[in-house]
Amino acid sequence: MHSLCVIPGDGIGPEVTEAAVTVLQAVLPDLHIEHAEAGWGTFQRCGEAVPQATLDAMQRCGAGLFGAVQSPTMKVEGYRSAIITLRQRLKLSVNVRPVRSRPLVSPKPGVDLLILRENSECLYSGREHLSAEGVAVAERVITREACLALAERAVKVAKERGAWRITLVHKANVLPLTCGLFRDTCRAVLKDAGFEAIVDERLVDVAALQLTEAPERFDLILTTNLFGDILSDLAAHWAGGLGMAPSLNWGNGCALAEPVHGSAPDIVGTGRANPLAAMLSAALLLRHHWGLNNEAELIENAVERFLAKERQVDFAGQTTRRITMGVLAALG
Numbered sequence: 554m555h556s557l558c559v560i561p562g563d564g565i566g567p568e569v570t571e572a573a574v575t576v577l578q579a580v581l582p583d584l585h586i587e588h589a590e591a592g593w594g595t596f597q598r599c600g601e602a603v604p605q606a607t608l609d610a611m612q613r614c615g616a617g618l619f620g621a622v623q624s625p626t627m628k629v630e631g632y633r634s635a636i637i638t639l640r641q642r643l644k645l646s647v648n649v650r651p652v653r654s655r656p657l658v659s660p661k662p663g664v665d666l667l668i669l670r671e672n673s674e675c676l677y678s679g680r681e682h683l684s685a686e687g688v689a690v691a692e693r694v695i696t697r698e699a700c701l702a703l704a705e706r707a708v709k710v711a712k713e714r715g716a717w718r719i720t721l722v723h724k725a726n727v728l729p730l731t732c733g734l735f736r737d738t739c740r741a742v743l744k745d746a747g748f749e750a751i752v753d754e755r756l757v758d759v760a761a762l763q764l765t766e767a768p769e770r771f772d773l774i775l776t777t778n779l780f781g782d783i784l785s786d787l788a789a790h791w792a793g794g795l796g797m798a799p800s801l802n803w804g805n806g807c808a809l810a811e812p813v814h815g816s817a818p819d820i821v822g823t824g825r826a827n828p829l830a831a832m833l834s835a836a837l838l839l840r841h842h843w844g845l846n847n848e849a850e851l852i853e854n855a856v857e858r859f860l861a862k863e864r865q866v867d868f869a870g871q872t873t874r875r876i877t878m879g880v881l882a883a884l885g
């Protein structure tokens with residue numbers, strides 16, 4: 554039996570996770586579910602964004618579904634974004650972010666790429682301080698260990714999807730030590746695995762332009778944390794926007810599915826949250842963490858069929874409900 558820890562979080566998080574759980578249960582009827590809390594609301598109630606009980610529940614289940622959390626943009630003493638804490642504390646070292654053209658919602662057909670992003674360090678290492686009045690410093694930490702973890706997952710994913718190109722995205726011309734370590738470590742692992750012929754490199758700024766101009770030129774992209782964060786939101790445009798962008802935080806023995814979008818305070822409570830990103834994130838958990846490829850495809854194909862037969866994306870304030878009913882119907 555599979556266990557899932559559901560962490561709804563703030564804003565539209567509870568709305569989209571509920572929809573995704575309904576769909577997950579349709580393909581996995583004996584799924585055992587636990588609920589746990591995290592986020593800004595949790596921090597305000599109990600002084601911690603990620604209580605120990607939530608970490609314990611995640612460890613117990615070995616798998617989770619996260620909604621979204623809200624974070625203030627100014628420094629709040631003792632607060633740190635819950636999702637970043639979860640990634641680091643649970644050692645969810647790799648983030649999987651596929652981007653595919655979908656009927657109805659995509660601005661362009663033919664895009665099918667996957668960004669694998671390092672998930673625990675880089676400028677998100679949490680080492681930020683004021684070194685003097687008017688001087689703020691953030692340390693960009695890159696370790697061989699984290700690059701190895703990323704590259705090893707890339708080998709697995711490249712085999713599974715029959716990758717035809719692997720693009721390493723970095724900025725080694727300006728950051729030769731950090732980006733150089735990333736590039737050289739990834740290259741060595743990919744070479745050992747027999748992928749040398751399809752490995753390619755791009756500087757991050759050029760990659761951003763090309764992802765805008767010709768996203769179909771990319772297949773598997775490997776990059777560091779901050780670059781991957783930005784490029785994956787950009788690439789999500791081709792899938793139909795943030796409401797369509799899934800991700801999986803992937804560790805050893807533990808994984809956390811997470812829609813790329815945030816808590817969307819502007820639409821919370823209106824019924825307009827698109828739950829497809831959360832549903833497709835659940836599908837990533839099925840495929841990559843539990844190895845349940847058939848169940849993952851059932852969900853992905855149901856989403857595809859649902860979109861193919863819809864005529865308009867505007868669900869007149871009934872988005873979450875209409876989409877959930879539609880996907881359940883397409884599942885049969």
Ligand code: NAD
Pocket residue numbers: 565569620621622623624625636795796811812813814815816817818819820825826827828830
């Ligand atoms: P956001 O993703 O919450 O919203 C950006 C825009 O996209 C908004 O107009 C929103 O309505 C729309 N949108 C997002 N998800 C949608 C969905 N499922 N269906 C329909 N529309 C959707 O990003 P933001 O506005 O920059 O940030 C809001 C809050 O979320 C901030 O506090 C931020 O820190 C937080 N955030 C959290 C995460 C996370 O939990 N992983 C990620 C990004 C931002």
Ligand code: MN
Pocket residue numbers: 782783786813
């Ligand atoms: Mn992001």
